[in-house]
Amino acid sequence: MKTYKIVLLKGDGIGPEIVTQAVKVLNRAAEKFGFAISYDEALLGGCAIDATGVPLPQETIDKCKAADSTLLGAVGGPKWDGMPGNLRPEAGLLGIRGALGLYANLRPAVIFKPLREASPLKTEIIGDNLDILVVRELTGGIYFGEHGKKTVNGAEAAYDTEIYSVPEIERIARVGFEMASKRDGRLCSVDKANVLESSRLWRKTVARIGKEEYPNIELSNLYVDNCAMQLVRNPKQFDVIVTSNIFGDILSDEASMISGSIGMLPSASLGAGKAGLYEPVHGSAPDIAGTGTANPLATILSAAMMLRYSLEEYEAADAIENAVCEILKTARTPDIYTEGMQKVTCEEMGDLVCKIL
Amino acid sequence: MKTYKIVLLKGDGIGPEIVTQAVKVLNRAAEKFGFAISYDEALLGGCAIDATGVPLPQETIDKCKAADSTLLGAVGGPKWDGMPGNLRPEAGLLGIRGALGLYANLRPAVIFKPLREASPLKTEIIGDNLDILVVRELTGGIYFGEHGKKTVNGAEAAYDTEIYSVPEIERIARVGFEMASKRDGRLCSVDKANVLESSRLWRKTVARIGKEEYPNIELSNLYVDNCAMQLVRNPKQFDVIVTSNIFGDILSDEASMISGSIGMLPSASLGAGKAGLYEPVHGSAPDIAGTGTANPLATILSAAMMLRYSLEEYEAADAIENAVCEILKTARTPDIYTEGMQKVTCEEMGDLVCKIL
Ligand SMILES: CC(C)[C@H](C(=O)O)[C@@H](O)C(=O)O
Ligand SMILES: CC(C)[C@H](C(=O)O)[C@@H](O)C(=O)O
Numbered sequence: 001m002k003t004y005k006i007v008l009l010k011g012d013g014i015g016p017e018i019v020t021q022a023v024k025v026l027n028r029a030a031e032k033f034g035f036a037i038s039y040d041e042a043l044l045g046g047c048a049i050d051a052t053g054v055p056l057p058q059e060t061i062d063k064c065k066a067a068d069s070t071l072l073g074a075v076g077g078p079k080w081d082g083m084p085g086n087l088r089p090e091a092g093l094l095g096i097r098g099a100l101g102l103y104a105n106l107r108p109a110v111i112f113k114p115l116r117e118a119s120p121l122k123t124e125i126i127g128d129n130l131d132i133l134v135v136r137e138l139t140g141g142i143y144f145g146e147h148g149k150k151t152v153n154g155a156e157a158a159y160d161t162e163i164y165s166v167p168e169i170e171r172i173a174r175v176g177f178e179m180a181s182k183r184d185g186r187l188c189s190v191d192k193a194n195v196l197e198s199s200r201l202w203r204k205t206v207a208r209i210g211k212e213e214y215p216n217i218e219l220s221n222l223y224v225d226n227c228a229m230q231l232v233r234n235p236k237q238f239d240v241i242v243t244s245n246i247f248g249d250i251l252s253d254e255a256s257m258i259s260g261s262i263g264m265l266p267s268a269s270l271g272a273g274k275a276g277l278y279e280p281v282h283g284s285a286p287d288i289a290g291t292g293t294a295n296p297l298a299t300i301l302s303a304a305m306m307l308r309y310s311l312e313e314y315e316a317a318d319a320i321e322n323a324v325c326e327i328l329k330t331a332r333t334p335d336i337y338t339e340g341m342q343k344v345t346c347e348e349m350g351d352l353v354c355k356i357l
Numbered sequence: 358m359k360t361y362k363i364v365l366l367k368g369d370g371i372g373p374e375i376v377t378q379a380v381k382v383l384n385r386a387a388e389k390f391g392f393a394i395s396y397d398e399a400l401l402g403g404c405a406i407d408a409t410g411v412p413l414p415q416e417t418i419d420k421c422k423a424a425d426s427t428l429l430g431a432v433g434g435p436k437w438d439g440m441p442g443n444l445r446p447e448a449g450l451l452g453i454r455g456a457l458g459l460y461a462n463l464r465p466a467v468i469f470k471p472l473r474e475a476s477p478l479k480t481e482i483i484g485d486n487l488d489i490l491v492v493r494e495l496t497g498g499i500y501f502g503e504h505g506k507k508t509v510n511g512a513e514a515a516y517d518t519e520i521y522s523v524p525e526i527e528r529i530a531r532v533g534f535e536m537a538s539k540r541d542g543r544l545c546s547v548d549k550a551n552v553l554e555s556s557r558l559w560r561k562t563v564a565r566i567g568k569e570e571y572p573n574i575e576l577s578n579l580y581v582d583n584c585a586m587q588l589v590r591n592p593k594q595f596d597v598i599v600t601s602n603i604f605g606d607i608l609s610d611e612a613s614m615i616s617g618s619i620g621m622l623p624s625a626s627l628g629a630g631k632a633g634l635y636e637p638v639h640g641s642a643p644d645i646a647g648t649g650t651a652n653p654l655a656t657i658l659s660a661a662m663m664l665r666y667s668l669e670e671y672e673a674a675d676a677i678e679n680a681v682c683e684i685l686k687t688a689r690t691p692d693i694y695t696e697g698m699q700k701v702t703c704e705e706m707g708d709l710v711c712k713i714l
Contacts, residue, residue, distance in 0.1 A: 162499060195451070
C-alpha cells in the first residue's frame with residue numbers, strides 16, 4: 001500500500017484543533033481509497049518561538065523537505081505581537097515559503113451554495129456561485145527584495161524593493177495558464193504597468209508565455225486598482241487571476257471576503273516538485289482557541305487540496321470536497337450557523353465529514 | 358471683489374465636456390456668493406502629447422504654480438496606450454503631482470442617498486449612508502522611488518523601490534489626523550508592517566504624531582490585506598483611512614466602487630500651500646466622449662472641493678454640494694439613470710445644478 005509522509009505544523013491558536021480534525025478526515029479517506037499516511041509533527045510560528053526561540057527551526061525545514069507534503073493550521077497571536085520583525089510568527093511563515101521554494105500560492109475564492117447568503121455582495125451580483133482562483137507569486141517581489149534603512153536629505157527613511165526577474169515571472173505565469181487550462185480557459189494578469197517598471201516586465205513576460213505556450217488561453221490584463229474595483233463590481237468576470245506577491249496578498253483576501261465564506265477557504269503553496277504546503281486562509285483566532293467552536297472545514301478542504309495537487313489522490317480529494325458540501329446542508333459550526341441548522345463543535349464537524357465519507 | 362485664478366486642464370475624452378459644466382457652476386456660485394474667477398487653460402495628458410510631444414509641458418507646470426488652484430477633467434485613452442511609459446498621459450498626471458508637490462490625495466467614498474441602491478454591497482451592510490475619506494500619500498513611495506533594470510543570476514529583472522522618509526510620513530499623517538479631527542475623530546492607518554520595513558517606519562511615525570499632536574484622535578492600524586477585506590465586510594467601521602501611495606491607489610478605488618457612486622466622486626490633491634489639483638475619480642471614458650452622455654457631477658463636486666480646500670469659499674462649496682444632492686432626486690445622466698427619473702445630457706445636468714444654485 002502506498003504510504004505518504006505528511007508533516008503537520010499545527011501552529012498556534014485554533015491550529016492544533018483544526019489540524020486534528022483534518023487528520024481524522026485524511027485517515028478516513030486513506031482507509032476508503034486504499035493508501036496510508038504517516039505523520040510527523042514540527043514547530044512553526046509562536047509555538048516554535050516559545051519552544052526554540054525562533055519561529056522557524058531548521059528541524060522544521062528539514063522535516064518538510066523530506067516529506068511528501070505539509071499541512072499547516074495557523075500561526076500567530078497577540079502573545080508574540082511585540083517581538084521584533086524577524087522573530088515573529090509571520091516570519092516563520094515567510095521563511096518556510098522561501099526555504100521550500102513554494103513560489104505559487106493558489107487561493108480559490110468559491111461560494112459554497114448552502115452559504116451563498118453569506119456574501120456581502122448583492123444576490124444579483126453574486127448569483128449562486130462564484131469560482132475564482134487567485135494565483136499569487138509567493139517567494140519574490142517586495143516580500144523578499146532588498147530592504148533596509150537609509151538617510152534621505154538628512155532624515156531617517158526605510159525602503160523595500162519590488163523586484164522580479166524573467167524566470168520568476170515565467171514560472172508563475174505558467175502556473176496561471178495551467179490552472180486556467182483546467183478551468184474556464186481565461187487568465188487575467190494583474191499589475192500596475194502604468195507606473196511600475198517591474199510590472200511592465202511582468203506584463204511583457206506573461207504575454208510572451210501566453211503567446212508561445214498557451215495560445216488557447218484567453219489572456220487579459222488589469223491594473224491592480226481596477227481589479228480591486230472589478231472584484232466588487234462584477235466578480236463573476238474572473239476565472240483565474242495571476243499576480244505578484246503583494247498584489248496577490250491584497251486581492252486574494254478581498255476575493256475571499258467577497259465569497260462570504262472566508263472561514264471555509266483552503267489554500268495551497270506549491271514549488272517545483274510535487275510537495276506543497278496547505279493551510280486554511282483564515283487566521284489562528286486565539287480568542288476562540290480551546291472553546292471547541294473553531295470551524296475545521298477550511299483545513300479539511302486544505303487537506304483535500306493536498307490530496308489533489310501533491311499526492312494525486314484525486315478520488316479522495318473529490319470525496320472530501322463533496323462530503324463538506326453535503327454536511328453544510330445540515331450542520332454548522334457557530335461561525336457559519338444559521339437558523340434551522342444543527343449547531344456542532346469543531347470535533348463533531350470532523351466526525352460528521354468522516355461519517356459521510 | 359476677490360478674484361481667483363484657476364487653471365483648467367480639460368484633458369482627454371470626456372474631460373472638456375465635464376470641465377465646461379463645472380466652470381458654468383463655478384461661475385454661478387461666484388455670482389451668488391460675491392467673488393470672481395479668472396480662468397486659464399493648459400495642456401495635460403494625451404492632448405498635450407498631440408500638441409507638444411510630451412504629456413506635461415513646462416508651460417502647464419508654470420501656469421499651475423502661478424494659479425490659486427487647478428481643475429482637471431481626465432486624461433488618457435487608447436490612442437496613447439502604445440507610447441513608452443514616460444510619454445503616456447498617466448506620466449503627465451504623476452508629473453504634475455510631483456511638480457506641484459501635491460503629497461496628499463483626498464478621496465471621499467460617499468453614498469448619495471438617492472443613489473444608495475447602486476452599491477454592490479447588501480443593504481444590511483451599507484445602510485443608507487457611507488462616508489469614508491481615504492487620505493493617500495501621493496508624491497512618494499513606490500511611485501517615485503528608484504526603479505530600473507538589473508541582472509539577477511544572469512536573467513533580466515526589473516525593480517521599483519517603496520521608500521518613505523520620516524518627514525514624508527509625518528506630513529501625510531498630519532493630514533489624516535486633521536481630517537479625522539474635522540469628522541468623526543477616528544483615523545485608521547493602513548500598512549503592511551508585518552512584512553515591510555517601510556511600513557514599520559510608517560506605523561511608528563504615525564503613532565508618534567498621534568501621541569504627540571493628536572491625542573484625542575482614535576488611531577488604529579490595519580494591514581492592507583485585512584483592510585481590503587474589511588472594506589467589503591463592514592465599510593461603515595471606517596472614518597478616515599491614511600495610507601501609502603500604492604495602497605491608497607488600490608484601497609481608494611475599492612472604497613469608491615463600494616459606494617456604488619464611482620461616477621459621482623471627486624478628489625483633491627493638496628500640497629504645502631493652499632493651491633490644489635481637483636479632479637473626478639472616474640476616467641476619460643473616450644468611448645462616450647462627444648455624445649453628451651457624460652456625467653459632469655463628479656467634476657462639479659471636485660470644483661466644490663476646490664472652493665472648500667483651496668479658496669476657502671465654504672458657503673459656495675456647501676451650496677454646490679447641496680444642489681447636486683437635490684438634483685439627483687429628479688434628474689439623471691444615463692450612467693446613473695433609474696426608472697421614473699428625468700434623463701438628461703451632460704449640459705442639461707450642468708444647467709440644472711446652476712438653476713438650483
Ligand atoms: C501573515 C502575512 C505575512 C501573510 C502574507 O502577507 O503573506 C498573510 O497575510 C498571508 O496572506 O498568508
Ligand atoms: C493613472 C494612474 C497612474 C493613477 C495612479 O495610479 O495614481 C490613477 O490610478 C489614480 O489613482 O489617480
